[in-house]
Amino acid sequence: MKYGFCKIGEYVTVLSGYAFKSEDFQAVGVPVIKIxxxxxxxxxxxxxxxxxxxxxxxDKLGRKFIVRKGDVLISLTGSHLTxxxxVVGRVGRYYYDSISVLNQRAGKIIVKDEEKSHLGFWFYLLSTKAVMTEIAMLAHGAANQANVSPKDIEKIWLPLPPLPIQKRIAAILSAYDELIENNNRRIALLEKMAEEIYREWFVRMRFPGHEKTKFHKGIPEGWEVKKLAEVVELCYGKALKEEERSGSGFPVYGSSGIVGYHKIKLAEGPGIIVGRKGNVGSIFWSATDYYVIDTAYFVRAEISFRYLFFALHSLNFVNNDSAVPGLNRSQAYSNFMLLPDANLLKRFDLEIGELLKVxxxxxxxxxxxxxxxxxxLPRLMSGKLDVENLDIAFPPGMQN
Incomplete structure (x- = not known):
């Protein structure tokens, strides 16, 4: 089925956020959504x-700057397609029950007439690779400060199906996202449980048998304090351009996490990845074999990787370059870390192993x-997959 074309701005408004003053910010209150x-x-x-x-x-802001559950947001500043x-123009949906407020350069997609256009459909349409590429190509500026204006986005021409088709497409795709979101909530709970066990044992020092353990200067007998260099090796990742990645196979990690997939692995899992350029000191876990690009390190060590993953989060990884954030390996190695005895580490692995398997x-x-x-997604948006005659059960929020 072929759809007619329209300008984005005919059906939606792209709103830029509010310019808050630096003195407005504090640690608690209403969250501010930045890019x-x-x-x-x-x-x-x-x-x-x-x-x-x-x-x-x-409370004094206009309604348009308030972000509520279900709202669709877009980054008006970001990096280029590499x-x-x-990337600038990336789109995200807000799933929290409580409100937030929108900061400048974070945009919100507002449907002009709900009788003609559906917000959920626009979320998926703007999320397609073709549209994200077109928005990014309109951006101007440096590598990590590419900017696109709301007006430029509103001038883009896109195919738009009739409202009933929009709703069917949104319902199909949102069913997948609801399952993913439910899984994410369970994952977050499991991560908190594992972290709490780590903190209980190795921060509060209430590990099994702590009542009978002798402590010397706050350190349990049999434990050691060592420099990170004595415990791990931070290995450099290897450059792999986005266009060179096969798109399937092993996860490819950078300093922001998984950035793609490739048919060749660089390291065996399970593994730990540490951000080197960009997101300095960011730490990620890979349960499978994986590839690491040159913006990150991967870890080699002889001790429990599960313990090490949590312990690394407590270390001070300092940015050594104000222009291009970077983690100096010598500085990282100079950090001290606590090394429990081997038997306790084995017990810790068993304790959280089942949680991590789930x-x-x-x-x-x-x-x-x-x-x-x-x-x-692209087949639905292009009309190649016809949904006009499908009998679809709409989610409660789409039934009216």
Missing amino acids: GNIKLGHVSLDDGNTECIPRAIA QPGS KENLLQQNTLLKQTRDAL
Whole structure:
């Protein structure tokens, strides 16, 4: 089925956020969504860096700057296409029950007439690779500060099916996203449980048998304090341009996490990845064999990787370059870390092993769900997959 073309601005408005003053920000209150909070497909307030404003200031803002559950946001500043995880024009949906507010350069997609156009459909349409590429090509600026204006986005021509077709397409794709989101909530809970066990044993020092253990200067007998250089090796990743990646196979990690997939692995899993350029000191876990590009290190060590993953989060990884953030390996190696005895580490592996197995199963489910959804997305948007006569059960929010 062929769809007619229209300008984005005929059906939606792209709103840029509010320019808050630096003195407005505080640690608690109403979260402020900045461009860094907008991820591919979703908005995240859980990275520990989200700033807030007082509720009194939020209450004075216009309704348009308030972000509510279901809203579709777009990054008006970001990188070029070579860094897809932070690319300008990336679109994310807001899934939190509580409100947030929109900062400048973070945009919101507002449907002009709900009788003619469906917000959920626009979320998926703007998420297609073709549209994201077109938006990124309109951007101007440096590598990590490419900017695109709302007006430029509104001038883009796109195919738009009739409203009933829009709703059917959104319902099909949102079914996948709801399953993914449910799995993500379970994954977050499992991660918190594993982290709590780590903190209970190795931070609060209430590990099994602690009552009978002797402590010397706060350190349990049999434990050691060592420099990181004595425990791990930070190995350099290898350059692999986006166009050279096969698109399937092993996950490819950079300093922002998974940035693609490739048929060749660089390291065997399970493994730990540490951000070297860009997101300095970011730490990721790979349960499978994987590839690491040159913006990150991968870890080699003889001790428990599960313990090491949590322990690395407590270390001070300093950015050594204000222009291009980077992690100096010598500085990283100079950090001291606590090394428990081998028997306790084995017990810790067993304790959290089952939790992490369930987590990995959920992650694998999500990978398959995303692959299926992403394969359907361009076919649905182009009309190659006709949904006009499909009997689709709409989610509660789409039934009216």
